[in-house]
Each structure stands twice: as C-alpha cells, then as structure tokens.
Amino acid sequence: MTINTLNKNNTIIDFEKIRADFPLLQRDMNGKPIVFLDSGASSQKPQYVIDAMNDYYTNQHANVHRGVYRLSQEATDAFEKSRRLAQHFINAPSEKEVLFVSGTTDGINLVASSYGRKFLKEGDEVLISAMEHHSNIVPWQMACELAGAHLKVIPINDEGELLMEEFDQLLNERTKIVAVNHISNSLGTINPVKEIIEKAHAIGVPVLVDGAQAAPHMKIDVQALDADFYTFSGHKVFGPTGIGILYGKEKWLNAMPPYKGGGDMIETCTFEKTTYNELPHKFEAGTPDIAGVIGLGAAIEYVQQIGHEAIGQHEQELLEYATTELKKIEGIRLIGTAKNKASVISFLLDGSHPYDVGTILDKLGIAVRTGHHCTQPLMKRLGVPGTIRASFAFYNNKEDIDKLVEGVKRAKRMLS
Amino acid sequence: MSINEIQDEIIEEFDLFDDWMDRYEYIIDLGKKLPLIDASLKTEERLIKGCQSLVWLNAKQEEDKIIFTADSDAIITKGIIALLVRVLSNQNAKDIAETELYFIDKIGLKEHLSPNRSNGLVSMVKQMKLYGAALK
Numbered sequence: 001m002t003i004n005t006l007n008k009n010n011t012i013i014d015f016e017k018i019r020a021d022f023p024l025l026q027r028d029m030n031g032k033p034i035v036f037l038d039s040g041a042s043s044q045k046p047q048y049v050i051d052a053m054n055d056y057y058t059n060q061h062a063n064v065h066r067g068v069y070r071l072s073q074e075a076t077d078a079f080e081k082s083r084r085l086a087q088h089f090i091n092a093p094s095e096k097e098v099l100f101v102s103g104t105t106d107g108i109n110l111v112a113s114s115y116g117r118k119f120l121k122e123g124d125e126v127l128i129s130a131m132e133h134h135s136n137i138v139p140w141q142m143a144c145e146l147a148g149a150h151l152k153v154i155p156i157n158d159e160g161e162l163l164m165e166e167f168d169q170l171l172n173e174r175t176k177i178v179a180v181n182h183i184s185n186s187l188g189t190i191n192p193v194k195e196i197i198e199k200a201h202a203i204g205v206p207v208l209v210d211g212a213q214a215a216p217h218m219k220i221d222v223q224a225l226d227a228d229f230y231t232f233s234g235h236k237v238f239g240p241t242g243i244g245i246l247y248g249k250e251k252w253l254n255a256m257p258p259y260k261g262g263g264d265m266i267e268t269c270t271f272e273k274t275t276y277n278e279l280p281h282k283f284e285a286g287t288p289d290i291a292g293v294i295g296l297g298a299a300i301e302y303v304q305q306i307g308h309e310a311i312g313q314h315e316q317e318l319l320e321y322a323t324t325e326l327k328k329i330e331g332i333r334l335i336g337t338a339k340n341k342a343s344v345i346s347f348l349l350d351g352s353h354p355y356d357v358g359t360i361l362d363k364l365g366i367a368v369r370t371g372h373h374c375t376q377p378l379m380k381r382l383g384v385p386g387t388i389r390a391s392f393a394f395y396n397n398k399e400d401i402d403k404l405v406e407g408v409k410r411a412k413r414m415l416s
Numbered sequence: 417m418s419i420n421e422i423q424d425e426i427i428e429e430f431d432l433f434d435d436w437m438d439r440y441e442y443i444i445d446l447g448k449k450l451p452l453i454d455a456s457l458k459t460e461e462r463l464i465k466g467c468q469s470l471v472w473l474n475a476k477q478e479e480d481k482i483i484f485t486a487d488s489d490a491i492i493t494k495g496i497i498a499l500l501v502r503v504l505s506n507q508n509a510k511d512i513a514e515t516e517l518y519f520i521d522k523i524g525l526k527e528h529l530s531p532n533r534s535n536g537l538v539s540m541v542k543q544m545k546l547y548g549a550a551l552k
C-alpha cells in the first residue's frame with residue numbers, strides 16, 4: 001500500500017501529505033480548490049480503496065459462496081478477508097458475529113425488525129435518545145407500532161449531553177432494548193455508551209450502538225464496550241457507499257429470526273419448510289455487494305495503517321483550533337458544546353439562516369452541511385431550524401479551517 | 417410588461433454583474449426589500465415546506481390577473497422569491513400557467529431551483545402555476 005502519510009522512518013504520520021491519497025480533494029468547486037468539511041455526511045475515498053474495487057472488477061469478479069471454480073473461490077476469499085478485517089477493526093470475538101449490511105440504516109433496521117419481531121410485546125419499551133439520527137428513530141417507531149410497544153427518549157441538556165439521571169429513571173423492566181448513537185452527527189457529542197451498556201446489562205437489557213460517526217474517528221472495541229449490537233457505514237470510514245457492518249452478539253443473532261429471505265441464507269429449502277444457514281450467512285440473503293465489501297476491507301486497512309490514535313490526535317487539534325477561531329466571530333453560536341466531542345462543529349450565525357450561510361460558503365468552494373442533519377427532533381429540542389455543520393476528517397488541515405472562518409466572516413458581511 | 421419582457425429585463429440587469437458576489441449581494445438586497453407577506457397570511461395552508469428553508473405564498477385574484485405575495489425565512493431564498501414575484505405577479509392567469517421560466521438559468525441561479533435543493537422554491541413555482549391554471 002502506498003500511503004503518503006508515513007515519513008521516511010515509516011513512523012510519524014504526515015497529515016500534510018495525506019491529501020495526495022485522495023484524488024477528489026485535488027478538484028475545484030465553483031472555481032476554487034475544494035475545502036471539504038462534510039465528511040460527517042460521507043468521507044472521501046483514498047486511491048487505495050478505489051484501486052481495490054477497480055482491481056476486483058477487473059481481475060477477480062465472480063459470485064461468492066457458490067462456484068467450485070478457482071475464480072469464485074478467489075472472490076470468496078477476498079470477500080471473507082474483508083470480514084476478518086472488519087472483525088479486527090471493531091475487535092469482535094468471532095467473524096460469525098460480523099454481518100455485511102448496506103449501511104448503518106440497514107443495520108438498525110435489521111435489528112429493529114428482527115429483534116423486534118421476536119422480543120417486543122405490547123406494553124414493552126424501546127429506549128433511544130433525543131439526539132438520534134432519523135435512522136435510529138424511525139425503525140424503532142415501526143417496530144413499536146407493530147408490537148404495540150412504546151418509544152421512550154433520554155433527554156439532553158442545552159450543551160447537547162445526555163441526562164444520565166433521566167436515563168436511570170427511564171430504564172426499567174419494561175425496557176426491551178436501548179439504542180443510542182456513539183457520537184452525535186449533529187453535535188459531535190461523544191456519548192457515554194459504556195456506562196449506558198453497563199447499566200442496561202445490570203437489568204438484562206441489550207444495547208444497540210449506532211457507530212456511524214464513531215468508526216471514522218476512534219478505535220471501536222465492541223468487547224470492551226460489551227455492546228450487543230454495533231453498526232456503522234462504510235462510506236463514512238473512507239470506503240464505498242452501499243456497504244456497512246452490523247456486529248451482533250451470537251446469542252442474540254441466533255435467537256433472532258432472519259430479516260430477509262433469499263439465496264445464501266438458507267441451509268435447505270423445500271416448499272414446506274426452509275432451514276436457515278448459520279451465522280453470519282443467515283442474515284445475508286442474496287448476492288452481496290462484493291465490490292463494496294472489498295472496498296470496505298481496503299478502507300479498513302488504510303485507516304489502520306494510519307492508526308486511530310494519530311487520527312484522533314490530529315482531529316482533536318483541528319476541533320480545538322476551529323472552535324477557538326469560530327468563537328472569535330461575533331454573532332456565532334455554537335450548537336453542541338459537550339465536554340466530550342468529536343470533530344464536528346455545528347453553529348449558527350445570529351440573524352442568518354443556515355441555508356444562506358451554506359450557499360455563500362459553497363460559492364467560496366467550502367462544502368459544509370446545512371439543515372437538520374436528519375435529526376429533526378433534536379433541532380426542535382434545541383429550538384433551532386437547523387445548523388451549519390463543519391465536520392473534519394484526518395485529511396483536513398488548519399488551512400481548511402482558516403478558509404472556513406474567512407468564509408463565515410464573508411457570509412456575515414454579505415448577510416447582515 | 418409581459419412575463420418574457422420582465423424575464424429579459426432581469427437577465428439584462430444581471431449581465432452587469434461581474435461575479436457571483438455581486439449577483440448574490442443584489443439578491444440579498446432584494447430579499448431584504450421584499451415587502452413581507454402580512455403576518456396573518458403566514459398560515460399553515462400557505463406554507464410550502466422545503467427541508468432547508470420555509471416559503472409562504474399567497475395568491476389573490478384581481479379580474480383575470482393574479483397578485484402574488486411571498487416570504488421565506490432564508491434571505492437568499494427570499495431574494496429569488498422577489499424575482500419570481502416580479503415576473504409572475506400581476507400577470508394573466510393563463511400566461512402564468514403556460515410560461516417557461518428561463519431567466520433563472522440565464523442569471524446563474526439554476527441550482528436554487530433544483531428539485532433536490534429542498535428550499536421550497538420548486539414547489540413554490542409549481543404552486544404559482546397551479547394557481548394560474550386553476551384561475552384561468
């Protein structure tokens with residue numbers, strides 16, 4: 001792998017050179033060199049990932065788990081190698097517990113639907129938080145509706161932190177599952193998921209962690225967390241779209257009915273009765289996104305080569321720098337000021353609509369996200385129509401932030 | 417003036433601007449000047465929900481003409497509304513229904529009227545034309 005991040009001694013990571021790994025970052029937007037600050041929505045892809053997928057289609061493609069011929073075996077090996085990479089990436093005990101899904105949304109839907117059908121009964125409760133992405137709200141609403149169960153919500157304070165005393169109150173014998181995000185996509189809050197899991201387990205309740213925003217920024221260890229389910233999307237960890245991971249403890253996955261029926265997930269099929277394949281295949285019906293899986297494997301290799309420690313350190317520096325610099329602008333209001341934050345900054349400019357600010361930043365070549373970030377209930381709770389959100393990845397640098405700050409100042413001048 | 421005469425006039429005005437900054441400053445200015453829709457008219461029925469910004473549209477018939485007033489919570493959206501109102505308000509209902517709005521593209525604001533921009537403008541134009549079709 002050629003990574004432009006290692007110095008001559010192959011040790012210190014050079015984040016200035018890392019951009020050269022990402023072809024898209026070399027392009028312009030609206031005639032200006034792109035300043036990409038929307039990795040929270042989807043990250044860019046290193047050449048290494050693009051090459052891996054290209055190579056797969058060029059030299060390796062055949063359906064997996066099917067052919068006895070050499071090519072199919074090679075494709076299957078490459079496919080299953082990615083599963084092991086993902087297993088190590090999140091420190092899952094067994095590869096049987098690592099399922100390929102199409103993304104975080106799919107992972108949550110799988111659990112909500114399948115766990116819900118088996119374990120949710122009338123009068124039961126599902127506990128989520130006030131800062132969930134719609135993807136971690138709606139599937140649970142659907143499951144609750146089907147079962148006659150109730151959705152309960154852990155409230156937050158104005159800084160955007162979970163009220164843990166309220167959580168303690170809400171967690172009870174009717175609670176059948178807790179589903180919370182590891183890091184909030186709108187606010188950047190890092191939630192105390194370990195504590196949540198401990199408390200839930202104390203009364204026998206499993207926990208699903210939506211790790212969509214955590215996987216790109218921190219080392220995930222599902223065993224240390226003791227998470228029952230953990231899910232994330234490939235496209236936010238520098239891999240392709242359309243692929244993601246759902247980790248589930250074997251005891252739950254075995255107890256749950258299959259989510260989708262089809263090829264690959266069966267052991268034997270007759271018109272009278274079908275028996276299901278074992279894990280993980282039981283939950284992987286149909287021809288999977290093989291190229292996506294291989295791309296995700298490459299992305300994981302790439303991220304691990306850099307290392308989460310270096311990534312975290314670099315991003316925290318960016319976060320601190322951006323927070324300090326943005327705060328200097330009069331009329332800036334940061335939305336989400338939790339003590340524990342990842343590299344996401346949401347803000348508002350007094351008297352200006354996020355849409356207007358985003359439009360002007362776009363003209364300056366700066367890509368940020370504006371709007372409700374698929375967290376409408378959270379925006380309502382905070383009493384804002386939406387925010388402007390800048391989210392950083394390890395390929396961002398201080399110059400990007402300087403340009404953002406300049407852009408915001410310019411927007412302020414134009415709009416006031 | 418006819419709808420197309422006004423469109424051409426706007427295109428000419430925008431030709432004077434050298435870069436996007438000037439264009440946007442002008443639009444922002446228009447947004448600030450747009451007479452606000454009467455607060456009592458900012459009702460749920462008149463609200464066009466875009467997922468990024470909100471738009472209110474009111475239509476009033478005067479003989480064979482339609483008078484539009486509108487508002488938005490975002491100033492750039494409001495500036496573009498001002499242009500749309502200038503083109504379509506006080507026009508014959510049939511003309512409104514049948515017109516082709518080419519000026520938006522010509523003055524370089526096409527992206528604001530893209531269906532996936534979700535600022536409410538596309539729905540607003542559709543709504544204006546529906547009023548035209550219903551009242552002609």
Ligand SMILES: Cc1ncc(COP(=O)(O)O)c(C=O)c1O
Nearest residue numbers: 103104105133135181185212233
């Ligand atoms: C916290 C969180 N959960 C879930 C999702 C949904 O991810 P995907 O659209 O990749 O399924 C996102 C993506 O924006 C997210 O940030």
